[in-house]
Amino acid sequence: MVEKVYGIGVGPGDKDLLTVKAVNILNSVDTIFVPISKEGRSSVAYDIIKDVLNEDKKENIVELLFPMSKDIDYLKKYWNDAFNTIKEANGEVALITIGDPTLYSTFSYVWSSLKENNISVEIINGIPSPFASAGRLNIPLVEGDENIAILPQGKDLEKYLGVFDTIVVMKTKSLGEKLKKLVDEEHKNDYIVGIVSKACCENEEIQMGKIDEINFDEVNEYLSLAVIKKIK
Amino acid sequence: MVEKVYGIGVGPGDKDLLTVKAVNILNSVDTIFVPISKEGRSSVAYDIIKDVLNEDKKENIVELLFPMSKDIDYLKKYWNDAFNTIKEANGEVALITIGDPTLYSTFSYVWSSLKENNISVEIINGIPSPFASAGRLNIPLVEGDENIAILPQGKDLEKYLGVFDTIVVMKTKSLGEKLKKLVDEEHKNDYIVGIVSKACCENEEIQMGKIDEINFDEVNEYLSLAVIKKIK
CATH class of the missing domain: 3.30.950.10 (Tetrapyrrole methylase, C-terminal domain)
Structure with missing residues (x-):
């Protein structure tokens, strides 16, 4: 089971607006989960961080599907799948989110499940x-x-x-x-x-x-x- | 006359929460202006950045006095003094502020004067x-x-x-x-x-x-x- 989940805000879009802490943690975790809105579509959040990752870290990327929809019941299935994938990972992992994790973020879709399951969470803020x-x-x-x-x-x-x-x-x-x-x-x-x-x-x-x-x-x-x- | 003024947010207090961009610009400008609230008192904002500065940059620090007061007329004299000091600096300079420059920040005390005098301003956000x-x-x-x-x-x-x-x-x-x-x-x-x-x-x-x-x-x-x- 996963040991710790970092919710990392990658800011609005410029890799230089990442915090020093975000860059360090992205290069230290075992897995980086990146949100995509559709199978085959590239991740906006991943595009922001890809050039600050050490080469060996680029193999540790796992996509999580968070579709765009207003149907909460439909979305909850994907949020639950994402939570289960994170939970079953090994070691310390990060889920990246554009902007800041505390403001209307993708991270909030799994945050409460992580806490309810007593999984250690640490927020690394990004520029909102x-x-x-x-x-x-x-x-x-x-x-x-x-x-x-x-x-x-x-x-x-x-x-x-x-x-x-x-x-x-x-x-x-x-x-x-x-x-x-x-x-x-x-x-x-x-x-x-x-x-x-x-x-x-x-x-x-x-x-x-x-x-x-x-x-x-x-x-x-x-x-x-x-x-x-x-x-x- | 000053060429460009960076308003740099240094975040809440941990130097690792500085953005990569803030660290780079702090180490490239000719002068770093740091706010103090009282003569002889250390600058909270400077304490956050001091360990990310190259040694030679530590000589380019200039304190600006922004006293704590609710008397706007009294404060305006200090804001005007700060603006004049910045205006007369050479090259590119930074004024650092805790948190983010756009949210109740020290930078706003000189911001409008800089714009009214057509001085180039660039905001480097910090974690609010x-x-x-x-x-x-x-x-x-x-x-x-x-x-x-x-x-x-x-x-x-x-x-x-x-x-x-x-x-x-x-x-x-x-x-x-x-x-x-x-x-x-x-x-x-x-x-x-x-x-x-x-x-x-x-x-x-x-x-x-x-x-x-x-x-x-x-x-x-x-x-x-x-x-x-x-x-x-």
């Missing part, structure tokens, strides 16, 4: 995507006594827009329509919106401006998020 | 403290469609407790009193509270449990934060 995106936008997320809300897929945006100093919307699908419905003519200049797709990757795309200045049709929705700040 | 703390608590901050709010000093906690799936309170002063006032007998088991002081440092302190199980008198308030999760 909202922070990488704010860095690339060259703006602070929050300063002083400002507050911030992070909303998945813009859920409850109507409740919190204008209430929080900063809102991060994870996944920007339909965000343009939502914002144009929520914000009337009088208030459309009250916000600055930054949209980042694939922060820190080679094919990063960035837009920043008032609501009317953003071309929402051109936003690449894959690995994208929005930072919405109230102008003071 | 809420994420390091959740990692040490061995719990996800958010998963699935959960939302999260980050509140400085627990401002507006009464509005958002029970509303957000997860709340992070930066600085835990008076948090015990606030929680006991806000949560009645019937609901006191509805939350799990994790309190972390100096996450990932040698003298890290952790408590986790229901509200009644936390000994708030023993919480070290320096560099501390709370993660409050609704139990489902």
